[in-house]
Amino acid sequence: MNTTTTTPTAAPAAKAEAIPKAAFDWIPLALVPLLALVALPAIGSPSSWLTLTVAGLAMGMIIFIIASGLTLVFGLMDVLNFGHGVFIAFGAFVATSVFGAMIGWSDADSMLKNLAVLFCAMLAAMSITAAIGWGFERVMVRPVYGQHLKQILVTMGGMIIGEELIKVVWGPQQIPLPLPTTLRGSLLWGDAVVEKYRLVAVVIGAVVLLAMLFTLNRTKLGLLIRAGVQDREMVESLGYRIRRLFVGVFVAGSALAGLGGVLWGLYQQNVIPQIGAQVNTLIFIVIIIGGLGSTFGCFVGALLVGLLANYVGFLAPKAAMFSNIGLMVAILLWRPQGLYPVANR
Amino acid sequence: MMFSRLLSNDLPRNRWLAAILIVIVLGLALTPFLFPSTKALNVGAKILVFIVLVASFDLLLGYTGIVSFAHTMFFGIGAYGVAIASTRLGPGWGSLALGVGVALVLALALSLVIGLFSLRVKAIFFAMITLAVASAFLSLASQLSDLTGGEDGLNFKVPEALQPGTQYLEEPFLGASIDGRFLSYYLLFVATVVLVLVMLRIVNSPFGRVLQAIRENDFRAEAIGYRVVVYRTLSNVLSALFATLAGCLLAIWLRYNGPDTSLSFEIMLDILLIVVIGGMGTVYGAVVGSVLFVIAQNYLQDLLKLGAGAVEGVPVVSQLVSPDRWLLWLGLLFVLSVYHFPTGVVGRLRALRSKGR
Secondary structure (H helix, E strand, O other), X not given: OOOOOOOOOOOXXXXXXXXXXXXXXXXXXXXXXXXXXXXXXXXXXXXXXXXXXXXXXXXXXXXXXXXXXXXXXXXXXXXXXXXXXXXXXXHHHHHHHHHHHOHHHHHOOXXXXXXXXXXXXXXXXXXXXXXXXXXXXXXXXHXXXXXXXXXXXXXXXXXXXXXXXXXXXXXXXXXXXXXXXXXXXXXXXOOEEEEHHHHHHHHHHHHHHHHHHHHHHHOHHXXXXXXXXXXXXXHHHOOOOHHHHHHHHHHHHHHHHHHHXXXXXXXXXXXXXXHHHHHHHHHHHHHHHHOOOOHHHHHHHHHHXXXXXXXXXXXXXXXXXXXXXXXXXXXXXXXXOOOOOOOOO | OHHHHHOOOOOOOOHHHHHHHHHHHHHHHHHHHHOOOHXXXXXXXXXXXXXXXXXXXXXXXXXXXXXXXXXXXXXXXXXXXXXXXXXXXXXXXXXXXXXXXXXXXXXXXXXXXXXXHHOOOOHHHHHHHHHHHHHHHXXXXXXXXXXXXXXXXXXXXXXXXXXXXXXXXXXXXXXXXXXXXXXXXXXXHHHHHHHHHHHHHHHOOXXXXXXXXXXXXXXXXXXXXXXXXXXXXXXXXXXXXHHHHHHHHHHHHHOEEOHHHHOOHXXXXXXXXXXXXXXXXXXXXXXXXXXXXXXXXXXXXXXXXXXXXXXXXXXXXXXXXXXXXXXXXXXXXXXXXXXXXXXXXXXXXHHHHHHHO
């Protein structure tokens, strides 16, 4: 398990660092371009391949945004939130309200106004889902620490309640969520058709990823979170209150899920109350593939799932749903702990 | 004594619980006579099917401590087995038997694979994997429309003896018309009684005790020398087989099957709700819970309709008590019972007795 700590035959102290840095495991990451390369001859035409690749990356980025919070929550407190999907749904529905209220700006021809609407929707969705996440943690999750069975049941119950509340507020029907004017349509690169919104989604996803990587790797907060994921008790015994840290991560994860909900809703261009349950399956697959608790694994897993879903959807539409399961089974056979296993799990 | 052996010595152990169970059994046994409406008969049949289904899930969740979300998959396999065989081969006892047999074999193989592949992992992991597998199966069932009828499902005929048109007596007997539906109902009733007794037998056998030991502390069970993975897998397989049979019963009663009737995620939620509210780890919980739940599902909406009428016009409140939102209240009840009522109705009643002494 611990590859990083033990070097019994360590070089003289003067020369070596106290703890040698573990070599980064490139193999799982290399799977992503490998998958894309394998898909190229299978698809045949480079233009369709480019279209599909961009679509897959966009989908993967959105899934990553949604799933990253969940995997951190699991790693930090060993809590698996089966109700995570409900934050996605709330995010998406808040977005429909914002877009509805700012329909003038959304339909305007000005790119600035369009982006402003998108920004407002993202902000509103994130703040509301953050608040809901905070309440959810307090009311639902807090009493059931350390009891897996009850966690699964209670958070599942939370999802039922959340879904019903959404129906109370927004009604049970499907609500369309059209894109702002300037984000509609697609760009032509040679023969390849790339939808503009997918590029936007990739960019937003990349920004979130970089922000997360920066927070996790370059700040003290991130150091504590990473340490907590690896060994919670140790961080606690050093005097840090991991509970508070956890609440913060939970709220941030909920907000990210809300943001993901906005992006996902726009990706599909309509929103239904059951969206949470639908996406739940996908994000579970992603965090299992990535290795529970691992942020980077979650990222690689999301990209693999997104790309594969698009390639298979093009090549053999009927098999699309099974591509994810097949991927999960294959990866678990190869690495039973996921792509980037977190120590102590 | 004979009675006690029939119940595998797992008596209700509480006077109230015993009374409730007797009322339920009598009520279900006499439904065609006591409540001769079509709706009541349908509700009774649904209760019977759910008793088997939920008890089979309890074998897994309550006795072995495994959370699976793939239980409706096996329910669906049973229902599709009967439906597909009856559509392809025409109505008849032979096609019914073949459908049930093939469904059981398929469920056995599938549950064995899932069990061996993923039961080594932690509870939370298994729950996620089964969720993924179940959703894949759901989309498989809707996509193989040549075989399963896709989203529309399959309408089919059952053997003539069970068809509603078959009249056995000219005149209604004690208020019940003695026809194919009547016979179907009692087929379901007898099957349910037998299956529940078999499950009681299983959980009260030494095998069942090992399952409980694994639920309480799998590490210690392994240390004593039980091969935990083997027992977990067996529990998974048994539970899947009983769920398959429940699916067969459902299909026989409805003479229809589609993705929404037997495979949808809502049914999985229903099962979870019933197990928790009835009481985990007590087969009787499945009986009490199914009765409460199915009756609530069918009649609570009428009650909520009354409530909704009273607050009509009040914006959010009228939505909250709208009959369509009954699941909201059930969800709240579910969460509250997990916190404050973790042993469910049956566990609570049994605890009453030991306190009283």
